[in-house]
Amino acid sequence: MEIIAVLGTGHMGAPIARRLLAGGHRVRVWNRSPARAGKLTTNGATVAATPGAAADGAGVAIVMLTDARAVEAVLFGPDGAAAALRPGAVVVQMSTVGPDEIRAVADRLPAGVSLLDAPVGGSVDAAETGTLRIFAGGSADAVANAAPLLRQLGSIRHCGPIGAGAAVKLVANTGLVTAVAGLHDALAVAAALGVDRQSALEILGGGPLAGAVKRVGASGSSFAVALAAKDARLALRLSTSPPMLKAALDLMQAAPDQDADLSSLVPPTS
Template identity: 55%
Template sequence: MAAMPDIRWWHMREIHSVGPMNLNVAVLGLGRMGAAIAVRLAGAGWSVTGWNRTPRGTLPGVAVAGDLAAAVADAGVVITMLTDGAAVLDVLGRVPLGRGTVVVEMSTIGPDSVRAVAALLPAGVALVDAPIGGSVGAAAAGTLRILAGGDAADVARVRPVLDALGTVQHRGPLGAGAAAKVVLNAAMITAVAALADVLTIAGAAGLARADALELLRGGPLGAAVERAGAPARAAHFPVALAAKDLGLAIAATRPRADAQTNVPVANATRHHAGAQTEVPVVEGAQTEVPVAEDAQTDVPVVEGAQTDVPVVEGARLKLAEAARERGGARAVPDADLSVLVREA
């Protein structure tokens, strides 16, 4: 008798193009983005089971499981969309994963955490890191930018699922997607922080806020102007997560301390986004534009800080300060990144 053809799900990509495959997807983490991803996949014809660390209500087309084991019981693809690397490692360390499963790590956790996840997974379980560019609205519309890292064969196996969410860019080996996401987020967050400083300068120079924004819209900060003006329902990026992401950017430079890397703005912004610190932007400084103030000096934004990315650090500090100003004595870590440039 002739051998039966191998029709396991990773050989069935063409079938999905004409109808939904009988493939179960688990989405672990049903926050704003995780929920949007789960609903989008369910709407595209996939059988989706979701799980969240804290109880949540129903989602259209998604079976919400009460425990991890039930969520992944029949899943060929397990997507994680969690807060940080520690959360991803905790959840995946407790979930029973069978041979042949592919974990698609879509959180923003950085390449070091991706490698730690790979070391944690049991034999026979593959990993693709696939963080995303875009917010909840893009997830709902299937227009996310998906930055995939991993073995080409593993990326190909999960591509039918990812294609339902947006455009897949295979950036390279495992960790390459996470590295690309760190770069994208550092650029976006520090640009918004820079916009906040520039608006302060505009006000001091006598330029109306609306005029300044219109002027900047056509320049290098145009994308930051658009991001700052986006409605919260379309783009929500909590300052606490922005601070975490800038921390990943700063950490990425540490192994290269001997390479004379210098990113002070990113470092200072991270302190702001932390939203829990009482450290002033620049101790004793009489300025509301610390990044600009520091631009002509080699002194780091926070004196004594051991960082090669002072610009990022400056942006982090700005986020923390902005969140405190609008939250009173208690910081508001869930405030959107645009809090930096909102009028009080």
């Protein structure tokens, strides 16, 4: 059985690794903070000291990191994973980065090593239950070859060539953050007009903001405000500066706790 390397075992990488281990795969993990990776040994993972050591001999390397800079360092920096991968290996890049950045990664991989652009929709709860939405960019053959593995993590939508998955993920996150910001404003209006919060949520939950109401009430989600703001800045840089997204970014940047989940933008009381 081939080795699967999981590079990055934070909020999302750790449950992904656990899903693969539960499916009977051999998993080797690496994380910048070794203690986080070390917790996965109880599930059967092997911990590597460097990204390169994790990727050495692996057939698949799953990358789940904070941003493009981290992806660059882990794949191509000192002791990076890319140089350790052998022909025939596949890098499944699940971090949220821009389409141009993911295409640049594809161009730099060693000969014979392929890339699947595969960011995900869903949070920790979806990663734990194998119900992520995987936005796949790459050739039809590459997606088909990776499908048996990816289906253990969730459903797959083939979005187009390399870069298309990254583009769709930014669209999805734009919808999420603007909807949450819209819910924030709707509840502020409700408070000003004397409409009690629960009634307002019930009304809003039956309308266009139903998804946002469900998201802020979810208990198994973890998407830090700072990361959501990072994605919004990336989408703004690549688009025509849509005003609602700019307003949502202002709200996120003003949040007092940047490490809190996105739902903290709509606090229990207002």
